Amino acid sequence: MAEAPVLAVRNLRKHFVQRKGFPNPVTVTVRAVDDISFAIRPGEAFGLVGESGCGKSTAARALLRLIEPDAGSVTYRGEDVLAARGGALKLLRRKLQIVFQDPYSSLNPRRTIAQTLVEPMQVHGLARGADALARARALLDEVGLPAAALDRYPHEFSGGQRQRIGIARALAVEPELIIADEPVSALDVSIQAQVLMLLKDLQARRHLAFLFVSHDLGVVRWFCQRVAVMYLGRIVEEGPVEDVLHEPLHPYARVLRDASPVPDPALRAALPRIEGEIPSAANPPAGCHFHPRCPRALPACRESFPATTEPAPGRRVACHLYPAEDRASVR
Amino acid sequence: MSAAPAPTGNGAEAAAIAEDSPAPRRGGLARLVGLFNANWTSWAGLAMLVVIVLMAIFAPLLAPYDPLDQSILNRLKPPSADFLMGTDAFGRDVLSRVLYGARISLIVAIAAIGLAMVAGGTIGLVSGYVGGRFDVAMMQAMDVLMSFPSLILGLVIVALLGPELRNLIVAISLTAVPPFARIARAPTLAVKERAFVEAGRALGFSHARIIFVHILPNVMSEVVVMGTLWLATAVRVEASLSFIGLGVKPPTPTWGGMMRDAFENILDAPWIAIYPGLAILALVFALNLLGDGLRDATDPKLRGE
Amino acid sequence: MIRFILRRLLAAAPTLLAVLTVVFLIVRVIPGDPALVILGDQATPEAINALRARLGLDRPLHEQYVSFLLTALSGDLGQSMVSGKPVIEELVAVLPHTIDLTLASLLLGVVLGVPCGIWAALHRNRFIDYAVRIVSLLGLSFPVFVSGIFLLIAFALTWRLFPVIGTADLNDWGDRLHKLVLPTIALGSVMAAYIARVTRSSMLQSLSEDYIRTARAKGVPWRVVVWRHGLRNALLPVVTVVGLYLGILIGNSVLTEIVFNRPGLGRVVVAALTQRDYTMLQGLLVIYCFLIVVVNLLTDLAYGFIDPRVKHG
Numbered sequence: 040m041a042e043a044p045v046l047a048v049r050n051l052r053k054h055f056v057q058r059k060g061f062p063n064p065v066t067v068t069v070r071a072v073d074d075i076s077f078a079i080r081p082g083e084a085f086g087l088v089g090e091s092g093c094g095k096s097t098a099a100r101a102l103l104r105l106i107e108p109d110a111g112s113v114t115y116r117g118e119d120v121l122a123a124r125g126g127a128l129k130l131l132r133r134k135l136q137i138v139f140q141d142p143y144s145s146l147n148p149r150r151t152i153a154q155t156l157v158e159p160m161q162v163h164g165l166a167r168g169a170d171a172l173a174r175a176r177a178l179l180d181e182v183g184l185p186a187a188a189l190d191r192y193p194h195e196f197s198g199g200q201r202q203r204i205g206i207a208r209a210l211a212v213e214p215e216l217i218i219a220d221e222p223v224s225a226l227d228v229s230i231q232a233q234v235l236m237l238l239k240d241l242q243a244r245r246h247l248a249f250l251f252v253s254h255d256l257g258v259v260r261w262f263c264q265r266v267a268v269m270y271l272g273r274i275v276e277e278g279p280v281e282d283v284l285h286e287p288l289h290p291y292a293r294v295l296r297d298a299s300p301v302p303d304p305a306l307r308a309a310l311p312r313i314e315g316e317i318p319s320a321a322n323p324p325a326g327c328h329f330h331p332r333c334p335r336a337l338p339a340c341r342e343s344f345p346a347t348t349e350p351a352p353g354r355r356v357a358c359h360l361y362p363a364e365d366r367a368s369v370r
Numbered sequence: 371m372s373a374a375p376a377p378t379g380n381g382a383e384a385a386a387i388a389e390d391s392p393a394p395r396r397g398g399l400a401r402l403v404g405l406f407n408a409n410w411t412s413w414a415g416l417a418m419l420v421v422i423v424l425m426a427i428f429a430p431l432l433a434p435y436d437p438l439d440q441s442i443l444n445r446l447k448p449p450s451a452d453f454l455m456g457t458d459a460f461g462r463d464v465l466s467r468v469l470y471g472a473r474i475s476l477i478v479a480i481a482a483i484g485l486a487m488v489a490g491g492t493i494g495l496v497s498g499y500v501g502g503r504f505d506v507a508m509m510q511a512m513d514v515l516m517s518f519p520s521l522i523l524g525l526v527i528v529a530l531l532g533p534e535l536r537n538l539i540v541a542i543s544l545t546a547v548p549p550f551a552r553i554a555r556a557p558t559l560a561v562k563e564r565a566f567v568e569a570g571r572a573l574g575f576s577h578a579r580i581i582f583v584h585i586l587p588n589v590m591s592e593v594v595v596m597g598t599l600w601l602a603t604a605v606r607v608e609a610s611l612s613f614i615g616l617g618v619k620p621p622t623p624t625w626g627g628m629m630r631d632a633f634e635n636i637l638d639a640p641w642i643a644i645y646p647g648l649a650i651l652a653l654v655f656a657l658n659l660l661g662d663g664l665r666d667a668t669d670p671k672l673r674g675e
Numbered sequence: 676m677i678r679f680i681l682r683r684l685l686a687a688a689p690t691l692l693a694v695l696t697v698v699f700l701i702v703r704v705i706p707g708d709p710a711l712v713i714l715g716d717q718a719t720p721e722a723i724n725a726l727r728a729r730l731g732l733d734r735p736l737h738e739q740y741v742s743f744l745l746t747a748l749s750g751d752l753g754q755s756m757v758s759g760k761p762v763i764e765e766l767v768a769v770l771p772h773t774i775d776l777t778l779a780s781l782l783l784g785v786v787l788g789v790p791c792g793i794w795a796a797l798h799r800n801r802f803i804d805y806a807v808r809i810v811s812l813l814g815l816s817f818p819v820f821v822s823g824i825f826l827l828i829a830f831a832l833t834w835r836l837f838p839v840i841g842t843a844d845l846n847d848w849g850d851r852l853h854k855l856v857l858p859t860i861a862l863g864s865v866m867a868a869y870i871a872r873v874t875r876s877s878m879l880q881s882l883s884e885d886y887i888r889t890a891r892a893k894g895v896p897w898r899v900v901v902w903r904h905g906l907r908n909a910l911l912p913v914v915t916v917v918g919l920y921l922g923i924l925i926g927n928s929v930l931t932e933i934v935f936n937r938p939g940l941g942r943v944v945v946a947a948l949t950q951r952d953y954t955m956l957q958g959l960l961v962i963y964c965f966l967i968v969v970v971n972l973l974t975d976l977a978y979g980f981i982d983p984r985v986k987h988g
Binding site: 146 | 568572584
Binding site for chain 3: 510517529602632
């Protein structure tokens with residue numbers, strides 16, 4: 040618990056500003072990521088869950104600077120990721136890698152698997168020539184593909200195999216943290232399990248930390264140790280996976296949990312249904328964004344966005360039901 | 371092409387991977403050749419082009435006379451056994467001049483289009499990749515350049531810079547830059563949204579590496595097909611400029627220039643005009659046949675047919 | 676409708692401004708002192724300086740630019756450096772000849788090209804289709820001066836049917852048409868080739884759409900399907916191409932005018948270039964670009980007439 044985090048994100052923000060219409064343009068601001076904070080410890084798998092459009096993928100890209108965030112800070116082992124440039128940024132890129140959702144578009148169709156795996160090593164000066172090829176072969180073996188794959192092109196592989204190649208490419212630069220952006224949701228269910236097993240295996244063997252972005256609570260429950268729940272650009276609850284998914288504090292987390300299939304039929308009681316439409320992130324409701332759909336909304340929810348409190352050790356929630364001074368009432 | 375490689379690892383995983391494999395598919399190049407093959411006209415174009423290129427290269431061996439040799443005795447001779455295509459007003463052998471004339475046409479067209487491909491392709495790639503206001507400004511600039519009729523623009527540039535081989539190449543390539551910029555930009559916009567470009571950035575690749583190593587190969591086929599078709603245009607424009615009198619200076623034989631000279635004696639000696647005219651036509655036609663076939667082979671819309 | 680036209684014109688304004696700027700720069704930046712060119716090597720420095728002052732070339736570049744823009748926008752393109760007459764007057768005098776030729780060629784192109792394209796599309800992969808495709812490819816491989824000279828040799832010299840050369844009397848319609856025949860064939864056949872190819876491929880495209888199959892399935896006769904459903908949708912790309920190639924047509928009219936010794940913008944361009952008549956050149960380029968901008972506007976309008984989905988709102 041006391042171990043220093045490998046990645047700390049503080050008040051990260053990304054707003055998209057669009058100007059639409061002629062001749063009187065209207066400015067629309069989409070608050071895709073609005074002041075989110077979390078920290079990932081070494082070797083830990085941290086889940087980021089939420090419905091599609093809640094900003095979880097944007098958050099993942101913003102902290103890697105694949106899109107430049109507007110505000111906030113991201114530190115990797117105390118180093119400022121957002122301020123880094125040139126060689127320092129390149130070094131950080133080695134340490135933070137990403138695995139994409141779509142295994143079809145994430146590999147360049149015109150490049151062989153060998154080229155795809157060797158190129159990152161060369162760019163970072165890790166290996167070249169026969170040495171690099173040997174390392175590529177070892178990487179393929181590690182992700183469960185034969186060395187014969189080296190000379191082939193991506194279109195010769197299935198989705199699951201491509202995802203393994205994408206993972207091998209991320210491993211080629213020996214990262215310490217991998218951001219997995221819905222890494223299995225584009226795959227068949229039977230393949231999903233295999234790729235998840237592989238990731239779990241790599242996590243243990245290489246002591247990798249993960250930021251695991253997903254909408255699938257079942258997968259997150261199995262893979263992650265801690266989880267944060269996002270709703271319309273904000274983190275509404277964060278804590279250990281078991282606690283958050285079994286006994287959610289925030290009404291949205293509860294609704295999300297109830298909506299996802301639970302393997303135990305005994306738990307499937309009469310559950311409150313989620314009401315109303317998901318509001319747009321371009322025009323979120325005032326106060327707590329969730330209040331129009333919330334079964335337990337208070338008058339205060341309309342007025343102001345709740346501060347984040349820590350009702351129990353290691354658990355954080357942003358909800359007016361849990362005021363800061365009222366820590367004892369949860370248990 | 372064989373099926374996916376046999377996987378190692380534990381048995382269940384191997385089985386699932388094998389099952390997950392897509393049907394074997396023909397590679398890009400093989401498919402291209404197949405489609406190209408299906409079109410006999412593109413082979414005809416390629417054959418014609420090869421013949422003309424060989425004629426240009428081996429002109430010194432093939433030409434019966436020196437293309438510059440004047441002969442007062444043999445002025446305006448109609449085609450005969452001695453002069454297969456007749457002679458011009460200076461008694462020069464038309465056949466020899468047609469053979470040598472192919473050189474200028476090919477050099478100008480290849481150099482101009484090569485230049486336009488590199489310049490326009492780079493503009494399109496960078497503009498599409500960078501996007502935003504830079505992209506808008508670049509494309510606006512291309513639109514402005516395109517709103518001049520290309521022959522007129524070429525005419526003005528050559529006339530002002532002076533009719534030399536180098537200026538001719540620059541002028542023709544300048545008129546061809548906007549279409550190449552456009553043809554390279556469109557697929558760049560699509561390709562840059564693919565995750566492998568994002569992966570490259572996450573891996574710390576430079577923008578230059580992403581553009582030229584990763585995006586360029588995905589854009590290349592469109593640019594090359596366009597290049598073949600524009601070679602035809604370049605040959606035509608070069609001949610037209612020479613005909614107007616703004617081509618490579620005489621006495622160097624150019625097809626357009628020969629037709630210009632022939633114009634004075636068109637009543638008495640039409641052959642001086644007919645043969646270089648047919649030569650221009652043959653080269654442009656060959657390039658068009660080839661480019662057309664290539665385009666059919668690469669156009670995804672036509673693939674389904 | 677009027678609002679639509681106004682908006683399109685407004686959108687074309689920056690392009691026109693940029694074009695004017697480019698024209699200005701082309702003429703100024705390129706080496707060669709017009710005064711020296713006009714007066715020749717033997718001229719005294721005093722004479723050259725006097726001419727430079729008269730042409731306004733001694734003023735700073737930005738001043739020249741502003742006065743060029745202002746006069747160009749007011750429709751005054753200055754005076755010819757060679758003849759001293761207003762540029763606009765000289766251009767307007769030859770413009771009808773160029774417009775005659777361009778419109779006649781366009782008409783020939785449409786009348787010949789559209790039916791051939793449809794014909795080929797309806798006989799896909801049969802002899803007719805191949806013939807149309809190859810002949811049209813051959814047609815657009817002709818540089819206009821080559822086809823012009825071949826036509827001259829064939830018709831005017833061998834068969835003596837049409838006049839070889841000449842300036843038509845603009846007031847004598849018979850003469851005007853007669854002298855238009857050969858140049859129009861030369862220029863129009865290129866246009867016909869382009870149009871036939873585009874018509875064919877867009878017709879094929881539209882005949883493969885689902886609504887065509889639906890119409891067939893409903894029992895609509897094939898003729899009605901082709902004419903009412905297929906052709907209407909196929910014509911849209913054709914209009915675009917006609918607009919696009921009008922620029923080429925205008926450019927190619929230079930060659931036609933030289934071959935057939937017709938007056939027109941093309942001949943004026945060549946003359947202006949050889950005489951280094953910079954103001955004339957400037958004016959010509961402005962007119963050319965103006966014509967192309969107008970053609971683009973007309974193309975957009977034509978779209979609206981063919982495709983009801985395009986709203987002129």
